[in-house]
């Protein structure tokens with residue numbers, strides 16, 4: 726396995742779903758690679774925080790039945806004998822039969838929820854992870870002026886980053902760091918809003934997503950006692966988290982300009 730394979734398989738691994746030989750390869754690479762071991766520590770910490778904090782939505786019974794029916798109809802992935810020896814099938818190196826089964830499950834989910842994966846669910850994921858990141862208060866990788874932050878990000882982030890808000894009397898950029906949301910590279914900005922910390926997480930929409938360049942109006946919500954504002958600008962999802970009403974005020978002010 727190389728670093729890309731680790732990146733692709735990390736959630737499957739964290740869910741304990743990798744088959745034994747791949748699990749061994751995965752752990753072998755991670756123990757030898759500093760970058761991947763850092764990534765694994767970060768992702769597992771984030772996942773733990775998100776799982777501890779997020780309410781688990783329950784799928785409706787009708788969806789469960791449709792998924793089971795879809796799996797019944799899918800061809801068996803392996804001969805019966807091999808399957809008995811390998812009960813945990815790798816979910817990331819799947820045969821054509823399983824791709825059919827997974828496609829059927831995705832179709833069932835789209836039918837059940839009426840929206841494709843990668844649409845509004847992306848915003849929700851960024852929202853939940855931005856609140857977890859705000860609570861964790863991770864150290865910044867770059868501190869200093871807006872220009873220093875911008876330069877650091879230009880050198881280190883693979884998508885066009887926009888500093889979310891200009892400095893003013895009310896708000897000052899204090900630093901930034903790279904992070905990941907759902908396996909994708911993301912940037913976390915810290916602002917000082919009259920003595921209080923405010924977090925902005927930015928994630929690029931995957932280019933294959935239907936709404937990659939879409940702009941969305943700010944959506945205001947409350948999650949675990951924090952006000953959160955999410956919006957999409959030039960294909961970048963922004964999630965703003967802070968105390969009191971400051972995220973809403975700041976986003977409204979920036980849209981009013």
Ligand SMILES: [Zn+2]
Pocket residue numbers: 727728731754758759760761
């Ligand atoms: Zn690696």
